[in-house]
Structure formats: C-alpha cells, structure tokens
Amino acid sequence: MSVNYVLINDDFVLKQDASILISDLSVQRGYGVFDFFKTVRGEPVFLDDHLDRLYASAADMFLQVTLDRKALEKVIRQLMKKNNLPDSGIRITLTGGYSEDGYTIAKPNLLMTQSALTFDKAGFEKGIRLVTFEHQRQLPHVKTIDYLQAIRLQHFIKQNNADDVLYHSASGMGECPRSNFFVVTNNDEIITSDKNILHGITRKKILQLTGFNTAADAIHPEQITSVKEAFITSTTKIVLPVLSINGNTIGDGKPGTVTRAIFNRLLSLQGIK
Amino acid sequence: MSVNYVLINDDFVLKQDASILISDLSVQRGYGVFDFFKTVRGEPVFLDDHLDRLYASAADMFLQVTLDRKALEKVIRQLMKKNNLPDSGIRITLTGGYSEDGYTIAKPNLLMTQSALTFDKAGFEKGIRLVTFEHQRQLPHVKTIDYLQAIRLQHFIKQNNADDVLYHSASGMGECPRSNFFVVTNNDEIITSDKNILHGITRKKILQLTGFNTAADAIHPEQITSVKEAFITSTTKIVLPVLSINGNTIGDGKPGTVTRAIFNRLLSLQGIK
Numbered sequence: 132m133s134v135n136y137v138l139i140n141d142d143f144v145l146k147q148d149a150s151i152l153i154s155d156l157s158v159q160r161g162y163g164v165f166d167f168f169k170t171v172r173g174e175p176v177f178l179d180d181h182l183d184r185l186y187a188s189a190a191d192m193f194l195q196v197t198l199d200r201k202a203l204e205k206v207i208r209q210l211m212k213k214n215n216l217p218d219s220g221i222r223i224t225l226t227g228g229y230s231e232d233g234y235t236i237a238k239p240n241l242l243m244t245q246s247a248l249t250f251d252k253a254g255f256e257k258g259i260r261l262v263t264f265e266h267q268r269q270l271p272h273v274k275t276i277d278y279l280q281a282i283r284l285q286h287f288i289k290q291n292n293a294d295d296v297l298y299h300s301a302s303g304m305g306e307c308p309r310s311n312f313f314v315v316t317n318n319d320e321i322i323t324s325d326k327n328i329l330h331g332i333t334r335k336k337i338l339q340l341t342g343f344n345t346a347a348d349a350i351h352p353e354q355i356t357s358v359k360e361a362f363i364t365s366t367t368k369i370v371l372p373v374l375s376i377n378g379n380t381i382g383d384g385k386p387g388t389v390t391r392a393i394f395n396r397l398l399s400l401q402g403i404k
Numbered sequence: 405m406s407v408n409y410v411l412i413n414d415d416f417v418l419k420q421d422a423s424i425l426i427s428d429l430s431v432q433r434g435y436g437v438f439d440f441f442k443t444v445r446g447e448p449v450f451l452d453d454h455l456d457r458l459y460a461s462a463a464d465m466f467l468q469v470t471l472d473r474k475a476l477e478k479v480i481r482q483l484m485k486k487n488n489l490p491d492s493g494i495r496i497t498l499t500g501g502y503s504e505d506g507y508t509i510a511k512p513n514l515l516m517t518q519s520a521l522t523f524d525k526a527g528f529e530k531g532i533r534l535v536t537f538e539h540q541r542q543l544p545h546v547k548t549i550d551y552l553q554a555i556r557l558q559h560f561i562k563q564n565n566a567d568d569v570l571y572h573s574a575s576g577m578g579e580c581p582r583s584n585f586f587v588v589t590n591n592d593e594i595i596t597s598d599k600n601i602l603h604g605i606t607r608k609k610i611l612q613l614t615g616f617n618t619a620a621d622a623i624h625p626e627q628i629t630s631v632k633e634a635f636i637t638s639t640t641k642i643v644l645p646v647l648s649i650n651g652n653t654i655g656d657g658k659p660g661t662v663t664r665a666i667f668n669r670l671l672s673l674q675g676i677k
Contacts, residue, residue: 150423153515160551161434192556227555236555242426269542269553277552278433280542282500282509283465
C-alpha cells in the first residue's frame, strides 16, 4: 500500500500514526461533525457546497472550524498534493476537542483524511434492496458523526436480505443513513423527502436539474408500493436504483429509465466518463 | 499534578499519552458504550451492577468486551493500584474499534480511565435548577457514548439560568442527560420515570430501599407543578434536590425531608461519612 497522509490540526502525519488523545469529545461523548467530498481527476467535486455545509454543521453544534475557509481550502490542496490520489474521497472531521471534564466543548480537533475512490458504474446496474426501520435521527439537518443506529442495524439489514436501511417516522419515509431517498411516480414526478433529513449535496443537485419534474415533499409509506422507480443518492453512490423495499419489487425490478437519465446527468455534472 | 495511568487494551499508559487511531469508530461514527463507577476509600461501589450493565450495553451494540469479567475486574484492581486514588471515578469505554471502511464494527478498543473524585455534601444543600427540553434519546436503555444533545444544550441551559436539562417526550418526563429524575408526591410516594430512560444504578438502589414508598411510573408534565419534592440521582451526584423546574419553585424551594432521608440512606449504603 502506498504512503498516505492525514492532516491532524496543523500537522500532516502518516495514516498509521494518525491518533488523537482519548480525552477528545468524539471518543468521550460522540461529539463531532464532518463532511465528505470527492475528487475526480484531481479536482474536488462540489467543494463549495460541502464546505458551506461543514461550516453550518459546526456552527449548529457550537464548534468553531479552526481554519477559515481560505486556509481550509489551502490545506485540502496540500493534502491532495501529498497523497497524489486523483480520484478520491476526502473527509473533514471536526471534533469537540480535548475536554478537561469530558463534557465541556474545548478547542476542536480538525482531522482530514483522503482515500482512493473510483466510481464503478456496475453498481448502478446491480441496484440495491432496502428494508425500512422506524427511526428519526436527532439533529437531522446537521452532519454529525452520530451513526449509532446505522451501524447497530447492520445485523438487521443482513437478516432481512437487504443492502441498506431506509428510516421512516411520523413525517413519512426519510433517508438512508448515508443517502437520500427518491421515488418516481407514474407521472414521472421525482419526489424526495422534505422534512427531518440531511440535505445531501447530490440531492440538491438533482432538485436543481432542468428537464425533470422534481419536488421535495412528504413520501408516505403507502405510496412506496405504487411508485414506478425509486433510488438513493450520495456523494459516493451518486445514484443507485432501489429494486425492492421490504422484499416488494419496485416497478419491474430493474433500474428505471428516469433513474438512469438522472444518473447520466449527474455523471456528466461531475465529469465522470 | 500526580502521575495518572490509563488502560488502553492491554497497556497501561500515562494519561497524557493515552491516544487511539482516528480510524476508531468512536471518532468516525460516535460508536461506543461505557460505564462509570466510583471507588470510596479504595473499594469500588456497586461494581457488579456497573459491570452487568457494561456487558449488557456492549451486547446490545454488537460489541464484544475484549476481556471476560474476571480479567476485567483484575485490570480494574491493577489500575487502582497504579494510580493510588482511593476516592475516584473509573470510566470503562468500549469503542467500535479500528474500522477499515469507517463503518463496519472491528475489534473493540477498551479504554479505562481513573480520576480523583471526592463527594462534597455541600452540593446537596445548594440543590439544582432544571429546564425541560423535548427530546427522546435513541437506544435509551443502552449506555452509549452519544451525548450530542446534552452537550449542544449547554448553551440553552445557561440561557435559561438552569443547571441541567430534563428531557421529556410523549412518555412523559424522562431523565437528565447523566441523571435519573424522581418526584415526591404529597402522599410521600417517590416516583421515578419508567419508560425510555437509562436504568441508573443509583435509581435501582433507591427502588430497592425499604421503608419508602417507591415506584417506577410515568411522570406527566402537569404533575411537576404539584409535587412536594423532586430530585435527580447519579453515581457522581448521588442525590441532588431539584429546587425549581423552568423557573417554577418545587415545594418550598429547599431540599425536602424525603429527599434528605433518601440521600442519607444512600450515603450510608456507599460507606460515605
């Protein structure tokens, strides 16, 4: 494996040495926020959107990003240069810092990691199967590091022969732990959940696409059985067709034409061939 | 400051060197459980209850405690001997481990820290003021490291001139982030919330006390204004009288006689003079 660097506050360190003290509030209290973006052929994708969200998440959690926007962009470029991974995912995490009493927010620790990430279109053709679970994430609009339910539910997902879990609550169908959820109605209306979810960047880009009839609105559980297509979106997955939910086939159980059209538009937006 | 040791898996290290890799699932995904108990004059207090709960929390989160019960008790004694802090708090944390993909549970990391902790009875006379907040913790029966809301609400607590927050939900009044909640009715019935809370060890001991009329039951918000006394309980606080909730005085605004009687019984149970 090639040499990989990680940024911890002001220092670039080797990945295998990248550590923080256990007094950090992420370890003590699960307290932190993050964001994650891709680079494609050496260029960050939708960087402004991701950094806007990172600063907003931090502010919502009373954490101050230790670098201003310009300085942060500079170290992103430095890390990219050191690692030389043109196609990658970069994660920036901001934790609650080294807390004297294990409870009070201290000076945040800034962690930046980069891993190789190449997009495989074969995943689109394969699609995914979802299983639903009643759960409402706390602070849904903030990209916190809280994935307690998501990771605990890995067993449940396997037991149900599914690939991922779709949370639902009184507000309707919500989101997957790391993806937004969309349905395509018989009128080719493309609807994504509107309330109590994380506002994904890919989701935002889809809502802005011209030539499609998109909307953010409540998706009721009983709608699921009658939709033509369904898909999930994320930075890593871009667009993945949902072929079944709770064992019930969506449409004809194959990636749909609307989903494919959206997928192709996003590939082109991101410069992926 | 004197030398303080921390256990990280198989190694005793100095507190200032106690670190874990940032690939740990606590840092990446807020994934971990813990427990916390006291030592009084060199003896752990209610150790069996705390270790029972730790193993139960771990099992619920699909984490295997890396040491069996006997081996864990042995390293607790070793840490106590090395640190020589007769009156202390010991925290055992079990994290999701160093995850290759940042999402899948790996071999857990076991962290054990000890800090001096002497009980100050003056806190009882001072009492505390609570402010309520509508929130239901996820996985309430499990002692996870998730304190996102608790820490985020520190500003809210200050703004409301309170000392701590009391969560409530459709099930009624619940718990404070690190304490259980009790009320004393005009008939001297001592009631603590029954549903969707963490089952505190101090709470358990109170429910087992003879000579008091105790019960676990729903506590409705409208009851709060008419109770004679209220108090919170935890390993650290033991019993703290609640003198006001949302600015409304409870009883005569002083520590009540029933609360004081419970407090004295617990001091005696724990060998605190």
